[in-house]
Amino acid sequence: DGGITQSPKYLFRKEGQNVTLSCEQNLNHDAMYWYRQDPGQGLRLIYYSQIVNDFQKGDIAEGYSVSREKKESFPLTVTSAQKNPTAFYLCASSIDLLVGTGGFNEQFFGPGTRLTVL
Amino acid sequence: KNQVEQSPQSLIILEGKNCTLQCNYTVSPFSNLRWYKQDTGRGPVSLTIMTFSENTKSNGRYTATLDADTKQSSLHITASQLSDSASYICVAVNDMRFGAGTRLTVKP
Numbered sequence: 427d428g429g430i431t432q433s434p435k436y437l438f439r440k441e442g443q444n445v446t447l448s449c450e451q452n453l454n455h456d457a458m459y460w461y462r463q464d465p466g467q468g469l470r471l472i473y474y475s476q477i478v479n480d481f482q483k484g485d486i487a488e489g490y491s492v493s494r495e496k497k498e499s500f501p502l503t504v505t506s507a508q509k510n511p512t513a514f515y516l517c518a519s520s521i522d523l524l525v526g527t528g529g530f531n532e533q534f535f536g537p538g539t540r541l542t543v544l
Numbered sequence: 545k546n547q548v549e550q551s552p553q554s555l556i557i558l559e560g561k562n563c564t565l566q567c568n569y570t571v572s573p574f575s576n577l578r579w580y581k582q583d584t585g586r587g588p589v590s591l592t593i594m595t596f597s598e599n600t601k602s603n604g605r606y607t608a609t610l611d612a613d614t615k616q617s618s619l620h621i622t623a624s625q626l627s628d629s630a631s632y633i634c635v636a637v638n639d640m641r642f643g644a645g646t647r648l649t650v651k652p
Contacts, residue, residue, distance in 0.1 A: 430587075443579030461642075468548065468633070469588075484640075518586050527640035528575025530595075535587030 429453040431534035432517050437541045439504070439511070447502045447539045449517030451492040457523040458500040459533070462486060466515040475500055484525075504541065515539045547571070548636050549614055550643035561624055565646045567617040567634035575638040579608055579619050581644070582631045591619070593637070625649045 429452040434472040437443045451458065457476050461469040468506030489508025494500055500519075504511045517536040524533060548569045557563050569577065576595045580588035592603045594610040594617060601608050605628075607620045621628055631645040 457642075466553075466644055468644045469635075470639055470642075514585075518587070524637055525640050526638065528573075530576060530593060530637075531594075532578075533589050535589070537587050538585065540585070 430517060430519055430534055432539050434539060435537065437539055439462040439541060439543050440524035442506045443505055444503055444505050447504065447515055447517075447541070449500045449502065449533075449536060450486065451498050451500075451517075451519045451536075453519055453534060454497070455519035455521055455534075456497070457520045459520075460484075460490070460500070460502045461493065461516045461518065461523075463516060463538075463544065469516065471525070472502065474523070474525055475518075498529075511541055512543045513541060515541060548634060548641045548643040550632075550634060550646050552646060553644070554647040554649070556649045556651060557624055559624060559626055561586060562620065562622050563624060563648065565619045565621075565632050565648070567619070567643055569615050569617070569634075569636045569641070571636035571641050571644045573638060574612070574615070574636060576636075577617050578635050578637055579606075579617075580633045580635065582633055584630070588633055591632075621648075624648075626650050626652060 435447045459474040460472040473492045475481040491503045520532045520533045551566045577606040579591045582588040596612045605622045633645040635642045
């Protein structure tokens, strides 16, 4: 899992509640990403950040929000507006941005957080 | 629509046997394609990356191929081990488009 940590590993949320997933990296990477993984589907990009204080929506940003106040941290908030939030969430980082650039640098993933809405 | 499709969805083989996993992509423009291994409940780990100009690349018992004309890639695993049981995912990097993966189970 490289130098990326995610917490908690398991998270339970009641309907109507917001919840924040933590992602920290000590790889000194500029770019960070959040993905959602559902059974039978490929990873889908929620948000990504190229640099501190900058982030962009991915393919499925509705119902999610992020912040990038520090280089090493990229927390994801799952809001009550996300209609089907139960999923496995993966955070990743790379030296520089890969989205739209086709770079060769590797994207390192954290261990993931499994979110379940009760 | 840019897509990455993998086959088969799942595969069961006996320890010591070889297998080949397929990845077809329609992503354009295409720059490179990466293969990942993902253990259950863990994050993916990179196995190899293929550029459009490369045909074959090996990483130990893993050999990836790429045919840019037919837009197909394959991952060949030789002499499988129990620890190879995992999901194998390909991704077209330029678009960050991930396939759904092939779930490989290696049985003793």
